[in-house]
Amino acid sequence: MKQKSMQWILILLITLIWGYSWILMKDALRYMGPQTFSALRFVTGAVVMMCIVWLSRIGRPPRSAIPHLVVVGILQTSVVFTLVMYALNFIDAGKSSLLLYSMPLWSGLFAAIFLKEPISPVRSGGIVFGITGLLIVMGADALSHQTADVIIGELLIVLSAVSWGASNIYYRLKLGHLSKFQVNAYQMLFGTIGIALVAWVAEGGEPIVWSVESIYYVAFTGVLASALCFTVWFMLIGNLDMVSATMPSLLVPVFGLYFGWLLLGEVVTISVMIGSVLILNGVFLSSLRKG
Template identity: 80%
Template sequence: MQSSFIHTISERKWAQWLLILLITLIWGYSWVLMKDALRYMGPYTFSALRFGTGAATMLTIVWLLRVGRPPKSAISHLIVVGILQTSVVFLLVMYALKFIDAGKSSLLLYSMPLWSGLLAAFFLREKISALRWGGVGLGVAGLLVVMGADALSRQSAEVLWGEFLIVLAAVSWGASNIYYRLKLGELSKLQVNAYQMLFGTIGITLVAWFAEGGETVVWTAESVYYVLFTGVLASALCFTVWFMLLSVVDMIGATMPSLLVPVFGLFFGWLLLGEVLTASVLIGSTLILSGVWLSSVRR
């Protein structure tokens, strides 16, 4: 099944770009659902439900594709990646969404390639070219524009704290990428994603139990839709298709999600939640996305 799908899309360039556009569109739209889900349940509870559903779906896909179980020697490394990439990132993100807009949150989180590149230079001894240093500089300047403008406009301390937590989540995501390359580079990406999501979900569930165990979850058709869409479609199915696409798309295609997801996040936040696109957000997003693109370019 997996090989036939890869063979089919490898011969159809239009199908590759259509799938990339669809995946990034879904990921961008998911930020609106993550924000609005806070009307029905606590941030940690939503994350536990979302990734619990996503992990169950991913493990089912791994079983159907006969990918197999990871070796015992990889379990401890998968736990570390799960904590860094799923537990830490989305505990911080969902808490921060209580205070800041969905679109701005997506923009700040997808500064991840900047931190990933810097960490790769330190831990993997990757050489950073002048072009990539310029990209890092642009990205950091964009972050300063967004966060600095909020500080100067006397935004509440909660907003500034939320923005800092999102950036910290981006650093954690970047660190998980480095750890993956150091310890799990030989494993199937589908296998890694399924099991790191499982272990990450366990971490989130423990936090949700202790922090929100007594809080009521409001179950409606809308809240169920939010959990299923972000868990099954955005977290499991989109990642499965994306990992298959990685074997056939070129470098430009591989960097597109980092560029398009926050763009769609900002657009859907403005369209569906009425979030205001200030001049600082537009200027900062241009700088950050330009920096991400330059940092991702390979000669």
């Protein structure tokens, strides 16, 4: 019971931090290019994680694990946050978080195929509730009111969700035996290299406006949203089945939508309220171990 309670405390912690981080990621575009921000964020996170690994005397991962860490770094860090930060130029923070956190659907499907994890009828219902909630929040008439840039941005974020889902499965298959600190430190390091290359090509020479706010945005997303939360994330997906570990992350867009409303003035409609209720019910059903 204590372990279960601790897992839910950790889930609530990272979903709150990630939900709030979407607001910072969106607002950071006022101070620097999207890829530059991602590079600074993950450089900060990677440095923090490497210091933790060094202070903990965990040591380097075995040489055989390096290619797998590169793959996870590309899938989870480079691809996801390169595409997401670009898309944030065109899409609200709340809606962007909503699309990315369709990730549990892809993780659950990939887990059923590659990990042979069974999905009970009750949990299937939870997935249906959660995904239905996402679709309702997006709005049935969304496409009819969107420009081509917005549609492309949404497709890029969905692709990011697929990439993140794939990285969860790859981690479980190839890296589950390693220290979670080790995995997060090295995947973030390799993923940051990919983002930095994109930033250098796409935004090299563009100015960065340094201020108390922009430094705070980089520090918060680098230390808490990246170093801390992704370490906890690897702990969760390493110790729970994929549905239990990933479905609660659907809470992130709920927090993202409400933080967007509270801090950025983004509109929260009736469909958002209905969808949020469905998402919460989906999270509850997916957490049940029986049924």
